[in-house]
Amino acid sequence: MLKSLQSDLLHEAESKDLKVIIISAEGPVFSSGHDLKELTDEQSPDYHAEVFQTCSEVMMLIQSHPVPVIAMVNGLATAAGCQLVASCDIAVASDKSSFATPGVNVGLFCSTPAVALGRTVPRKVALEMLFTGEPISAQEALLHGLLSKVVPEDQLEEETVRIAKKIASSSRPVVSLGKATFYKQLPQDLRTAYYLTSQTMVDNVALRDGQEGIKAFLQKRKPIWSQ
Amino acid sequence: MLKSLQSDLLHEAESKDLKVIIISAEGPVFSSGHDLKELTDEQSPDYHAEVFQTCSEVMMLIQSHPVPVIAMVNGLATAAGCQLVASCDIAVASDKSSFATPGVNVGLFCSTPAVALGRTVPRKVALEMLFTGEPISAQEALLHGLLSKVVPEDQLEEETVRIAKKIASSSRPVVSLGKATFYKQLPQDLRTAYYLTSQTMVDNVALRDGQEGIKAFLQKRKPIWSQ
């Protein structure tokens, strides 16, 4: 499953026709994470290591991907499934969705999901989820920063596609440059972050689509992007 | 008081029977922080340094402690008292509780409380509290990440004990490994954090309680933890 997701994310990643990715699921569960049968001692520690390494690679791929990745969640997202939601750039969920990191209940603390969770919600919220394994509602997830938006179930696809289309109406090189720079500057100290991003702004202004966008604005017309 | 709290936290910290700690108070004040009489110039700067160093050690001990520490707050928590709430892994408060860092009013800016506060609430919330000294309500504290949960006063103990019992029903070695790893990975860059935690997952799977939990799940029975 992880290999398939990785392959799907990489598919046409460099194509200029790809502008945004939506990750969704069928049925009442968005994702419940790892298959515990893969984690018994019938498999070797090397195999276990490969499972978690592949999972981490997929989560980091979402951030390093050239286009925005949106999670569209309708239902339960637990453990690495919750990690997947936390790892996407944007997450839209139906109001019946819920989120949990219940690994502690089966003796396997959600330490890899905690990487993504701990970077999206306040630490007290993350730790209560990790220590108790209990779910939070979509509204709580929104309140605490795990989601970008919550909508009624019958509007989930419409709203997610609306956001995706808005993103797809922008220039791909501009969005890609912006996304890469955002994650690059975030962990830096303020001076380094401004040094990096000031240079990005100058580079962005010099892009064909940067000049096209500014000129279209000044000429009060719609811009025509290169990609 | 700080030495006593430190000693209580360390008491039986390594005992396998200790699974969770609740910090609470009697009366209408959870804690109002340092005793200002200890901070006049009748005491030496060395003594002042020892006071703040001890306080910082207690706050760091909560994070490095092998079991989860829960603050149960019913009333006012100010200055180092607010810092104590912010330093706990989980914090449950009654709806009549409030939180402030009013040191600025007595000419002593809450710079050590700001370490814990600035890591739990958004910086604009932290700075308004620090610059004005004015309290925020329990609901605001929840909204901004200082608390995990707010309940009516008459349910405070029940809800806190419920969370504590849920944690105590899990394996101590698994929870300890998870807690230590959470705080270790949080300040790291993403790749280092995933490298660290992937290794933790492999180690966790190999624990006796890791295998017991997974097998119990697959066999649809309750796990029996070593501790």
Place this chain on the structure above:
Amino acid sequence: MLKSLQSDLLHEAESKDLKVIIISAEGPVFSSGHDLKELTDEQSPDYHAEVFQTCSEVMMLIQSHPVPVIAMVNGLATAAGCQLVASCDIAVASDKSSFATPGVNVGLFCSTPAVALGRTVPRKVALEMLFTGEPISAQEALLHGLLSKVVPEDQLEEETVRIAKKIASSSRPVVSLGKATFYKQLPQDLRTAYYLTSQTMVDNVALRDGQEGIKAFLQKRKPIWSQ
């Protein structure tokens, strides 16, 4: 405009009579950021670099300034205008205000605003704003940490001035020391942060206004600050 703001911020920055700064605007727009006419290819890349460097200097000056800086927002704050709000220590807004980083719409991703935005709101909120360019309301901005407080329009000035007067009633050296220390410790690891701030507390206790404040408290009288 940026040079003028920089000059105004620096004006009497070292005067003991300056205790707090409020940044506000006239008309329905707080600030809509850069003038796009300055960013066409009629200007050189060196000129563009100077524009963004000056902007970054102004934003960093707000944090390094010796007194608290409050944004009082009544209306629309976009791009570098939204960055300015995010960069202030405290931000109070009327309920009709809104906030956006719409650069992507004109082919110029808000990468420098993202530095300040990404440090004040959860990353999923920041990325949705940056990728779609769509505005968030004052209430959403409060919920996510971009604002300290939201009030009805007719109470905006009253509430902002109330906060400013509260700050001005404190000792300037104490507030300055506290502000500088807050931003210094925030990116540090916990042990370093406590080491730094414990030293600050000892220094603060030794300040004339530190001793005056503590003694006034113990003697149940109003403190008289040196500045």
